[in-house]
Amino acid sequence: MADTGTAYDGPAQPDARADGLGEAVDRFVRTRVIPSETVLDAGGKEAAAALARLRTEARAAGLWALPLPAELGGGGLTFRRYAALAEAEGASDHGPAALGSAPLLDVTMLERHGTARVREEYLERLVAGSMRTCYAMTEPDVPGTDPLRTATRAEARADGGWSVSGRKWFTSGAAGADLVTVLARTGGAAGDREGLSLLLVPTASPGFRVVRELPVLGAAGQYEIELDRVRVPADHLLGTGGDALAIAGERLALGRTLRCLRWLGQARRAFDLMAERAATRSGSRGPLAEHQLVQQHVFDSLLALRTTRPLVHEAVALIAAGRDARTEVGLAKVAAARMLQQVTDSAIQVHGAAGLGPDTALPSLFRGGRAARILDGPDELHITSVARRVLRGYGRGHGAATPG
Incomplete structure (x- = not known):
């Protein structure tokens, strides 16, 4: 950068x-x-x-x-x-x-949701960086966009604890984590909104194993994990039990917004690489910066960056104020993911073959931009969710409630 x-x-x-x-x-x-x-x-x-x-x-x-x-x-x-x-x-x-x-x-x-023991035992170590955690929600046969179908189950034990069994995948950093937060069904049947809970599982527990690494477009860091009757203490249940969707909703709103902020930073990095290449590279027809099609890439990328950033910071402001930010987060997430892919693609185009090789960060940034359109919910999920929310306002005769 x-x-x-x-x-x-x-x-x-x-x-x-x-x-x-x-x-x-x-x-x-x-x-x-x-x-x-x-x-x-x-x-x-x-x-x-x-x-x-x-x-x-x-x-x-x-x-x-x-x-x-x-x-x-x-x-x-x-x-x-x-x-x-x-x-x-x-x-x-x-x-x-x-x-x-x-x-x-x-x-x-x-x-917000851990027991006194969990807060006392883990928080300072997490902040110090002496232990690591990960979050396991998606399953091989159950997309993260449909958590009501979660197949992982936690059965109550006689001692008050839980026995957790199931399989999760695309769990970031699982191989090096000390704790994993697992979405599991503690009651009800598949499809029920009630009965889903989050449990904090120590990865050193018998029955926990990393099945395999799942490279994302060639990049490491994602894993499939299995839990086979893993014993979890009663005080490692987050919240009151059965409230996983509410807790996960808080986490997702913050997490998606954080991703958007970081994607803005990565897009700026790609933009800087593109602008520097255009300004310093010359060919038989003169500097790249003088080519109108290169200028088009620069302009379109700058426009995408400038128009996306306010959307992201609008979501930030609402989350910071403790207000409902679902519409703003959905808009920001789709816009930022598209923007990162667009800007990085333009930067690669301006670099030519050099943009495909190992001498710049552009291949990694482009891979991140493509994955961004699926991470934390695919674009389609956010598009339909935002549109439905907006249209419900019109259906009630309250068009003024529409964003903007």
């Missing part, structure tokens, strides 16, 4: 630069994280050592766990303030892990 000062940046978001954190995070990701991506992507001992080194440097720079609670060892930023930094942090997929903000979803969920 070149520090070019391009016209892309546009109007600053609230609190984005007020205390210098924006520049500091951007500089850290650009000069420390991005140069380490090749090693981090490869995994193994060298990747673990590189990540540990980056985390030490982030702590020393005062950039560790900025959106996590100060009383647990984090930076204590509100979500609204952190959102102004999340674009720069997310320009690399490894940014959140290197800077300690990756557990934000789990820390928020456990703070």
Whole structure:
């Protein structure tokens, strides 16, 4: 991500630069994280050592766990303030892990819905980065968009705990996780809205195993897992039981918005690479920057970035205020996913064959853009959900309630 000062940046978001954190995070990701991506992507001992080194440097720079609670060892930023930094942090997929903000979803969920024992035993360790969690919802035969059909079951035990059996897949980071939050049916039958619960499962428990890795368009990090009568303590049930959909809804709204912010950062990175290539590359017909079709790529990409960012920050504002943001999150998620794919595709086109090879981040960014249209619900789910919600308002004669 070149520090070019391009016209892309546009109007600053609230609190984005007020205390210098924006520049500091951007500089850290650009000069420390991005140069380490090749090693981090490869995994193994060298990747673990590189990540540990980056985390030490982030702590020393005062950039560790900025959106996590100060009383647990984090930076204590509100979500609204952190959102102004999340674009720069997310320009690399490894940014959140290197800077300690990756557990934000789990820390928020456990703070709100975990028992006293869970909060006491796990929260500080999560914020410190000494343990890792993952979230298991989707199943091989049950899409995440239809959780009512969840086949994983948790049976009550005589000692008050649970016995969990089932299979999940596309579970991010499962191979290195210490805990996995599992969506399971604790009551009712398939299709019932009631009876779905979330349980926190220690991965060292007998009966838990990683079945296989599931590369996403060639990228590592996703796994299929199996639980065979895994014993889970009673106090590892999140919420009151049977309220998984409400808890998951909170998590998804925040998680989707975080992804959108990070996709904006990755699209900016692709845009900067494209603009730098156009400005510095010349051929027999002169500089690429003078070609009208190249200018078209630059313009369309800039337009996509500038029009998507306000949608994302509208969702941020509503979530930060504790208001219903379902429509805004749906709009932002679809727009940001499309935008990342569009901008990266244009950047590859301007680079030519060089954009397909290993010398730039563009293949990885393009892969992320394509996956973005499925992650956290495919585009089609959000399109139909938003449209139905809007049309219901018109059907009741309340067209004024329509966004915009």
